[in-house]
Amino acid sequence: MADFALGKESSPFRKGVQAGISIGIGYFPIALTFGLLAKTTGLTIYETVLMSMIVFAGASQYISLSLIAYGTGIIEIILTTFIVNIRHFLMSATLNEKAEEDRLPNKLAYSFMITDETFSVAATQEGKISTGFLFGLNLVAYSSWVVFSGVGHLIGASLPQTLQESMGVALYAMFVGLLVPSMKRSMKIVFLAALGAVFNTIFTMGELMAQGWSIVTATLLSAILVEAVEVLKNRHRGVSDEE
Template sequence: MQMSAVAESKAGFKEGLRAGISIAVGYLPVALTFGLLAKTTGLTVIEAVLMSVLVFAGAAQYISLSLIAGGAGAAIIIFNTFIVNIRHFLMSASLNEKMEPETRLKKAVYAFGLTDETFTVIATKEGKSTTGFAFGVMLIAYGSWVINTGIGHLIGASLPSFLQQAMSIALYAMFIGLLVPSAKKDLKVVYLAGLAAALNSLFVLTGLLNTGWAIAAASLLSAVVVEAAGWLRKGAGLL
């Protein structure tokens, strides 16, 4: 009986590895770019790889680079990472219903590997998802992100200095690249981005907040205002 459970776990793990290959391939260019930009921001290869090892959150890591470049302190970087990844609370709760019963320790392990992409693959699997399957999906995605971060940094180190400095512009291009597809799908994203940009500029230019706290405050306030406007509009439609 026990051997059967072990064999089933191994089969689920292998299935998860196969299902996660597409994520690993998709992470390759993004992780390479992150490693390269981490080099231009001033992080050592060890620091860049450690960030990917310990954080494993693409958008949050990119924002952290911009905050580090702006001289933000550790507290604001941690707070912004929390805000950016707060959606993981909902994703974890949803995934908990999908997964088979498991110990808290194993749940904690695969909760660390939760990203938008791994969540999608696991959540869309037919029936209950096994722990082995989740580990397989997350391990190959995690390995791709960490390894390619290091490779990207090493590639960046071999570039001429003037190209390394120019690559700092790519950080902002990356944010635009992440924003545009979402904005095309939902007009609310345009309102959120526009209002957040305006509030951030107001906070920084008036000296009310420094760069790090301005980003966090603008993100939270824009989300509240846009959602409140949406509720008021729906309420007015019901009257």
């Protein structure tokens, strides 16, 4: 089993902690904002910290706040979170190929804490990744997110009531902040976001389904359509190349 001793200079755990510090610092403002918005949404500090501990997924937690504010049911929130985080299956499968052999409980523990950022750092390591490195890397990110979520809630509790109520606007600003960088990298994301918005608007304004289910359905439909178009485009390109 991997050596977790912090005192050892070349300890894999120590190297993981060092690699994760920049991620932990990067999570600071986002987690802080989440905690503040959770307070304005009506969550207690215990619920806020518990959500960060159990879910530990920034975008999904922000979406959950929006759904909670709408009074959406628990099933819709769980399904939406599952869809948003389905990429974690691929990330975990990829890291499983690079990670050293270890007991299943250890793998389950560090795979729970994998995020886009920690995956990027781990996936770029040369050779096999030790269990110690993965625990060090992920624990720093996890601790930062959980702690600063609670700190954000405490800060939110000290704000004037009027300012707390107006913070709901920041939730939409955060969604834009999360979406725009992805849209710059890929037109596929642009079409996905646009289709999702159109479907959700149709379902909601047409009163075809509740707010929570409209988000789940719009997300699934837009993802299926965009992927179908991508497959057809690649198939057509392959046929053209053969000719």
